Amino acid sequence: MVKSQESGYKDTKQNMNSLHKLAFQYPLLLFCFILFLCPLYLSAAAPLSRPSNTNNAMTLVNKACSQRTNKTSCINYLKSNPKIMAAAATSKPLDFALVTVQSAVDQAKNTHAYISKHMTAKLSPQAIEAYNSCKTYWGDAASGLEFNLKTIKKDKGPNDTSDYDLKVTLDHGTICATVLADARIQDPEIENGLDNAWLAVGAVNTILGGVKPPKKMD
Numbered sequence: 001m002v003k004s005q006e007s008g009y010k011d012t013k014q015n016m017n018s019l020h021k022l023a024f025q026y027p028l029l030l031f032c033f034i035l036f037l038c039p040l041y042l043s044a045a046a047p048l049s050r051p052s053n054t055n056n057a058m059t060l061v062n063k064a065c066s067q068r069t070n071k072t073s074c075i076n077y078l079k080s081n082p083k084i085m086a087a088a089a090t091s092k093p094l095d096f097a098l099v100t101v102q103s104a105v106d107q108a109k110n111t112h113a114y115i116s117k118h119m120t121a122k123l124s125p126q127a128i129e130a131y132n133s134c135k136t137y138w139g140d141a142a143s144g145l146e147f148n149l150k151t152i153k154k155d156k157g158p159n160d161t162s163d164y165d166l167k168v169t170l171d172h173g174t175i176c177a178t179v180l181a182d183a184r185i186q187d188p189e190i191e192n193g194l195d196n197a198w199l200a201v202g203a204v205n206t207i208l209g210g211v212k213p214p215k216k217m218d
Contacts (some may be wrong), residue, residue: 053089060096064203077199094157097207101149101166104200107174108142111193118187132181134176134190141197144169145183157213163205170201 061084065074078084078100087099115135123131148166152158173194180187 008125056091057085057088060091064207068202074199074203077196078203093207093211095205098153100200100204104197105145105149106144107193107197108138108145110143111190112138114189126183127185128181132184133179137172137176141170141172155213157211158208162208166201166205170197173197
């Protein structure tokens with residue numbers, strides 16, 4: 001009788017231990033199950049992400065540089081300017097063109113400022129004459145490009161001579177390069193400024209070729 005009671009006591013104790021273990025394991029199993037399901041639920045419930053604007057921007061940039069012989073340099077120049085890329089991401093060619101012309105204006109002003117500062121250095125009379133000429137030419141280029149920008153903005157697109165006007169304006173920078181070459185002066189800063197300005201103008205003319213300004217009311 002005593003053994004029977006002891007056996008029953010042991011069985012009861014084992015059952016209680018099993019219940020305690022189950023009581024501990026059940027919440028743990030439930031927690032693990034929830035952790036497993038949560039990512040699946042969240043991924044299914046999450047809204048589809050919008051396509052990146054980067055693709056839109058690069059489409060316009062590639063188009064702008066498509067006719068350039070130095071296409072890679074053109075793309076790299078445009079990509080290096082956050083304002084240009086932001087405008088390109090809108091997929092609005094005119095906005096992109098205006099910001100890119102502005103980059104050419106800024107480049108011309110920076111080159112003009114560099115020449116003005118460089119004039120303080122000790123230079124030969126021939127070099128001083130050459131840099132003085134370049135200072136004038138790049139000043140004309142900066143003001144001319146600014147006028148071109150205002151015209152395109154006012155007309156909300158290119159006119160019949162926009163392509164020609166931009167090229168003629170930037171030719172002032174090219175004349176400076178010729179003056180320096182004649183004086184046997186190599187100035188990487190001015191050369192780089194001219195290259196960048198031409199990259200911008202070339203890209204603008206390609207894009208503006210597909211932009212039609214609104215019709216004027218008679």
